[in-house]
Amino acid sequence: MTRNVLVIGLGLIGGSLALALQKSPETKVIGYDISEKTRELAEALNVVHEVAEDVEEAAKKADFIFFGTPVNATLEWMDQLKQWQLKKNVIISDTGSTKGLIMKKAEELREQRITFIGGHPMAGSHKSGIAAAKPYLFENAYYILTPFDDEDGNNIIALQQLLKFTLAKIVKIKAEEHDHMTAVVSHFPHIVAASLVHQLHEENKKFPMTSMLAAGGFRDITRIASSNPMIWRDITLQNRNELVGQLDAWIDEMHRVKKILLENDDKTIEAYFQKAKEVRDALPISTGAFYTTYDLYVDIPDYPGVISEITGYLAEEKISITNIRVVETREDVFGILVISFQNEKDREKAMKCIRSHTNFEMHVS
Numbered sequence: 001m002t003r004n005v006l007v008i009g010l011g012l013i014g015g016s017l018a019l020a021l022q023k024s025p026e027t028k029v030i031g032y033d034i035s036e037k038t039r040e041l042a043e044a045l046n047v048v049h050e051v052a053e054d055v056e057e058a059a060k061k062a063d064f065i066f067f068g069t070p071v072n073a074t075l076e077w078m079d080q081l082k083q084w085q086l087k088k089n090v091i092i093s094d095t096g097s098t099k100g101l102i103m104k105k106a107e108e109l110r111e112q113r114i115t116f117i118g119g120h121p122m123a124g125s126h127k128s129g130i131a132a133a134k135p136y137l138f139e140n141a142y143y144i145l146t147p148f149d150d151e152d153g154n155n156i157i158a159l160q161q162l163l164k165f166t167l168a169k170i171v172k173i174k175a176e177e178h179d180h181m182t183a184v185v186s187h188f189p190h191i192v193a194a195s196l197v198h199q200l201h202e203e204n205k206k207f208p209m210t211s212m213l214a215a216g217g218f219r220d221i222t223r224i225a226s227s228n229p230m231i232w233r234d235i236t237l238q239n240r241n242e243l244v245g246q247l248d249a250w251i252d253e254m255h256r257v258k259k260i261l262l263e264n265d266d267k268t269i270e271a272y273f274q275k276a277k278e279v280r281d282a283l284p285i286s287t288g289a290f291y292t293t294y295d296l297y298v299d300i301p302d303y304p305g306v307i308s309e310i311t312g313y314l315a316e317e318k319i320s321i322t323n324i325r326v327v328e329t330r331e332d333v334f335g336i337l338v339i340s341f342q343n344e345k346d347r348e349k350a351m352k353c354i355r356s357h358t359n360f361e362m363h364v365s
């Protein structure tokens with residue numbers, strides 16, 4: 001193996017990156033995590049080729065170093081790196097959800113002629129930790145790089161060449177633009193999701209049945225409230241200026257909605273929902289441009305055991321599924337079974353497999 005890649009922080013994102021980079025030929029992936037349990041799992045689950053005993057020693061031999069750590073821990077590691085004797089051409093990157101403070105810290109590395117190119121894969125989950133890591137997590141997702149304006153193009157190309165093994169779509173953005181846009185589409189929604197859960201918690205004290213009535217709508221909009229609180233503490237504090245701006249805009253918007261409701265204004269409230277529907281329906285989210293889910297919709301008749309029958313066929317052919325759920329089941333209509341796969345190939349294999357055993361109708365979204 002001719003190139004050494006060190007990944008520091010082997011949770012959901014660092015672990016997924018390490019797994020993806022193992023597909024790169026002649027690359028040895030070495031990993032380190034502050035948690036002993038995670039280091040043991042990294043070895044047991046083959047998330048890395050090797051776990052580093054001494055992270056500084058591993059860093060000295062590395063051609064690339066990635067941080068999969070919470071963003072405040074990344075800043076601390078970047079400080080430490082300045083003391084180490086690294087390879088002259090080493091390229092350092094991160095996966096953090098914020099970029100402004102990290103690129104500011106990178107200026108200090110730059111003064112020591114250490115190359116740092118910020119990175120952020122726009123894919124993830126509310127799950128955390130190494131056990132949730134998947135080699136295909138970043139497939140088809142945007143992977144943002146925030147190089148310095150005058151970064152040597154060869155360094156950017158070298159990083160892109162390596163990251164192509166994630167199968168993500170790499171884009172370059174300025175750090176400050178990154179922090180504004182991710183506040184809108186990622187960081188602020190996490191605050192909203194958490195606030196809705198807090199509101200339910202309070203309401204439930206008065207009407208204890210409320211949480212039992214929470215169905216698909218509440219579940220969908222609050223899924224991300226189950227994310228790792230420590231990760232989101234660091235992200236929201238590092239990007240707090242942008243978030244305060246988003247919060248002000250949201251409060252203004254809520255005042256506007258309140259006024260419409262108080263005035264019992266049917267036309268304006270319908271127009272409000274109509275506009276939101278048009279914008280939401282036109283987003284590329286459902287086509288998988290943002291998220292890596294390969295869903296297969298199977299129209300299943302309503303008889304006992306139908307779901308285990310289908311999962312049994314898939315298991316026989318060793319096709320692994322990432323999620324399974326039934327939507328829109330009523331006694332008088334067919335149910336729709338939604339099965340999610342890690343990649344397009346698995347979904348195609350599953351379609352063939354189900355077709356060979358049943359005449360159920362299937363479609364992909």
Ligand SMILES: NC(=O)c1ccc[n+]([C@@H]2O[C@H](COP(=O)([O-])OP(=O)(O)OC[C@H]3O[C@@H](n4cnc5c(N)ncnc54)[C@H](O)[C@@H]3O)[C@@H](O)[C@H]2O)c1
Pocket residue numbers: 008009010011012013014032033034035038068069070071073095096097098120121122123124125126127128129130228231235
């Ligand atoms: N969760 C997401 O959806 C998502 C998506 C894109 C990017 N990110 C970013 O990826 C990074 C990692 O997030 P995650 O979701 O993988 O979190 P995670 O909790 O799954 O993993 C973080 C890992 O870092 C380790 N760690 C913590 N402090 C450390 C330190 N000082 N030194 C070494 N290891 C340390 C933890 O033990 C853990 O294994 C964060 O910067 C986050 O902003 C997260």
Ligand SMILES: O=C(O)C(=O)CC1(C(=O)O)C=CC(O)C=C1
Pocket residue numbers: 096097121122123124125126127185186187224227
């Ligand atoms: O899918 C999720 O659960 C995520 O929260 C992923 C998500 C997001 O907000 O979209 C979270 C943080 C990121 O930095 C990038 C992606």
